[in-house]
Amino acid sequence: MPFYLSLLAWLLLLTPLKSEPWQRPYQGDSARGPDVIAYWNFHPDQPAHDSGPHAHHLEIRGEATRFVADERFGGALEIAPAQGEGEDHREGVAAPSSVVFPEALTLEMSVAPDEALGATAYLLDKKYLPGSDESAQAHKDLGWWLRKAGTGPFQYRMEVDLGFGESSEILRSDVFTLPPGEWSHLAFTYDGQGRGSFTLNGEWVGEGKLSGRTGASLASGPFKLIIGDRVGSVGHRFAGKIASVRISNGVVAIHPQKELLLKTTGSRSVFERMETPAALTLSLDNRMRRNLGAMKLYWKGEGDKGTLEVPPLAEAASWVAKLPIDTRLRPGSYHLTVELSGEGISQSLEIPYSVQARAVPHQMPVVLWDFIQPERWEEIARVGFTHAFLVTHGLGSPQTLKLDEKAILEGRQRLDRAWKAGLQGMVQVSVGRDKEFSAQYSRIDTEGNSYPNLNGNFPQARERARDLGDVLGSAFGDHPAMSGVLIDTEVRDSTRPSFHQVDIEAYGQPIPPEVANRPRGVTWRQLSNFPKDRVIEESHPLLAFYRWFWKEGDGWNRLHTETHRALKAKSHPRLWSWFDPATRVPSLYGSGGEVDVLGQWTYSYPDPLKISLAAEELAAMAAGRPGQAIMNMTQIIWYREQTAPKGSEPQSAWEREQPDADFITIAPDHLEAAFWLQLGHHLSGLMYHGYGSLSGATTGAYRGTHGESGQRLTRLIHEVLHPLAPTLRQIPEAKADVGLLQSFTSQMFAGRGSYGWGNGWGADAWIICRHAGLQPKIVYEEEVLAKGLEGYSVLVLAHCDVLTRPVVEALQAFQARGGVIIGDEFLSPAILPDLLLTSFDRDPRDPQRAKETMLAKADALSKELAPVYRPQVEASDRDLLIRRRSAGAGEYFFLTNDRRTFGDYVGHHQRVMEKGLPLKATVTLHREGGVLYDLVRRQPVALEASGGSVRFHAYLPGAGGGIYLWLPKAAGDLSVTAPTQALRSEKIELRLNRAEIDSSTVIPVTLTLRDPQGREAEGSGPYGMKGGEMTLPFNLAPNDLPGQWEVTVLDGLSGQTATATFELR
């Protein structure tokens, strides 16, 4: 074909028609033909008249609705915006209920929305009831509405709720902009085979496919058909003008022009470096209204290209291709160029994609436990957060257990975008979220009354928990940026013993009636014939029940496990499931089931040490399931009423500015102290919740009332956590020689335990021990029974009123071999403690007195213990908190300054001592010699030796901390070696060495690999170098820059650097 003819053909193809049929009132068969169900053109002569063949005439429903003349369509329906929030008049016009929707159908209307168009605006409705409604009428006819979407102004999507008789399904369009005051044509077609398609002004704006709906017709319902509002009750009117509303039988072609639609349809455009297989998905939709023969598709990427044969495509058919991409490229943004030719057609497309650097090993997630909108993603990444809830879904909601393709696609695209912003995504899922389902399979009391908490002993509940994990894993589990799935958060606070037949069968015997409505146990004083020494047998029927109930009998641990297993079966291996708050239960192994990670929520007031206690309690719980990791959360929010009650005087500036704030920002010094305390524990990640209070929100529940907290956290994450994280993650806990027993038996028979809240005497006893220089590990009775108390020198028994005989025997054996028991006045008379630590009543209105009391008790306890026990490290000041971890010969000491006063943020209300004060103290390590390194400042620390110990001086600012490494002898010099030459795409190895380090000790180093232009390459970052040597493999990229490359390693002990170079050819 001559060039000019080809060009002409293209012009004909691509030039839009001057006027599409829907751009003017329909005439002739388009208005009155046999396929027209109804057509309302609101002509000024007869505005309520149905111009179609069936006379479905209209009547106006409300005072804000009227018929108006219109230049374009002749006439229109106009509905005024609601005058105030909550206005709920029925508006729009009503057609008779006799309108019947056919199996395949097309809905159309032209709209010119008002600027005040609401977040949900009904275009047409005959369904009225959502699919979640229990009414028999809930699944009939259809509703069609606009819903606000996206982040820009006037952005909406169309949604259609289709009622198939027994159930309903919703289809959603893509997001589009609907300019106010301008006419836009909206259409929805449904092919009767499950496929629905949306257009805006003739342009395709998305489609959806319903599985299992082939040949299914909509059911006819009893309601009138309403244009411009919902049938009843809600008042989501369409504010603006509506014209030319047509309902047609069958799928009517709406597209303005013939076209061949070449587009990317894949759910991934961001890939991890070296990920394989990696491909972009491309689709070709034949909308040319003719059959097409074979064509060729050429593609070209960075250093790679290929050709694909496109098979003949029938009219309206589609073809999908996978185009491989090279993920060996250096991290960055790229694009793939696609050219299609044949059949007189030539089209091209550029598809952008990114290659993301692989994370260096042993990174510490800093999780923001909040749902964050995209516009804040880069902001939270700058703070240092690595993970957040980024994707929502409807799983577990009343409507459905399925995710539609559009929701999955959007979720995966969000993950792509978040990944590029430096974030990993997380989602929540819970089988208990569906209230209807939970009510159907609920717990019941002894009278048979339902209790609204899902009963995990029902097989249906377990099956559903499995399905949730399966669906979620299938949708997102393979995406490298999907990192965490929170399963069933906060479900066990409201658990109760249940007396359903399934519960009795699960227990295998009748459930004791005494436990009804008493999930947290009974009172031993009210039990007849209770042993005088409060020592009961392991087989005590109530103890046996409660142990069963909390471990497996309430079913939740099993439900978590079911979801976890199904999810993990469909997910990449780095994805972790987690459960929180995991210690809102008694002290018994098993909380969270088999999830990968246990988490806990904790407020830092009145004493930041509560954060450390929460970590200790998490570790105790996870000890029951080897391999289970823990992440501990610091709440960014503080309850206003507990820290700075509204209306209290005097008021600081923020109280005058935000008098209605319910949740305020954690004080910066508490945030910092909590941070340092957290690092002392072997955690797999840090969590924070309440970003609104960190980001300065001035509306909503969470308010930003202290601007410094966010800056402080940013600094700590970047300066302290980031360089040390790979080291911290590899240092295990030191073997404990001091324990604090949390007695499940006493919790069930004497109402003890704080259930993760860190309140009460049991928690205060632990805090006193920390101030006394002890490092008490939380010990469960199960540990005592399974492992004995070998290795412990001191055991603290606080709130251990009732014990079992085997535990008492273990404790007595411990004492008999010289172990020291510290008991309180509540201790079972069967145990005669060596030391007494008496409780005190904490007055929440006097935290200073509480702290003074605890420090005095700590001082006395320390002195009393001195003849029989000496901690391995001691501080000259009880406000200096020290925690020790060890790896081989290396010992790591974590210091936190807990000296505080009230301050002027909330402190003037005398509820929280929130202001840190500087502290000077001497730290004594009971070691003969050795060397000490400050890992935060990367420098050696001078030690003074005397009397078989070494000492150093610590100077810490308010709420400050430090991390130190003690080694028996000085570490040798650090060296790095690299090959002298390398080729692009080659895999090379860098070797780091350091003498005089034993095989387990971990030392922080920071490696930087730079190309000849000084750009950092993948693999740069902090490492934890274990055992004095480390081999790091690097995959050089095919597009890396030739020339001299430099490797620099910053030594975390001395601050010195070692370098090596190699020539890339």
Added chain:
Amino acid sequence: MWLPFLFLPLLALATSGESPSRTQILAAGKAGDRPLLEKALQSGEPLQRRTAIRALGELPQPATDLLIDSARNDSDLLVRRHAIRLLSRSLEGEAWSTFLGECLGDDEALVRLAIVEELAVATPRTREIHTLLERAGKDAVHPVSRTAREALWPYHATVRSVRNQAEYADLSLKEISRHPLPEKGWHFQRDPQQALHLDECFNPDYDDSHWHHAAIGRPWQADGHQYEGVAWYRITFDAPARPEKAEVADLVFGAIDESAWIWLNGEYLGAHDIGVDGWNRTFGVDITAALQWGKPNQLTVRVAKPRGQHGGIWKPVHLEFLSR
């Protein structure tokens, strides 16, 4: 395994003036070496004596004389406590209760507390034991008196307001409305014998027409009751209909001087019994399950004021309706 090797040195040690080590004391208990334990009880180190007294409990023959002597005379309260605990395992009958009565005069509250705990669980509850518990119920130290009173009194559970319930602890509860209870129209009755509960005076149908008329919002002394001890308040009030959004309800007491036990419509809801500090504390009681919305409700409050100038429901009471 190491006990036989320690045994001979222990004999030598027992006859020397040197104080035995803790390890030696523990071994002596296993070996039945009373002379060494006796010597250890003379140690100037409390920890040694505590270990020794515990080891005495392991001797094949009860060392009652040593235990009684320690319970009476040792300067360390923990030694005395341990001695009393161990004696409670071997002594019984009148001799035991007489001995406990003697020790009930101990200066240390924790020793008295251990005694009261032993008395509380003793069976049979003899007249002597009952008398001792009544005596301990007047102890100046609250945990001691409370433990004794609890042994004589069957209602123990601590009150919990809605806000203190674990399932609401992490929620911001919103107050929908509050409704003050009448300050007048109450009935009041002293209970010096602490026996009115035996008549189930907390029962809604109980006839309180012979009780005194009283008011709250002021101590009972303001109504002319110059009295220390236990007294009861009763009132029947009309509760409003349930507000649309109200999910839970608290009954909030501005303050009761000093301890209180609460019944609503005959259902026991708990006690506010924290000692002298309780006189000025506002506290709430979760009445969601017990309240009859839009109907008359009968409230009974038992108040204990062991000593002091004022007592009673001296601050107003109101209903508080809350939603999540």
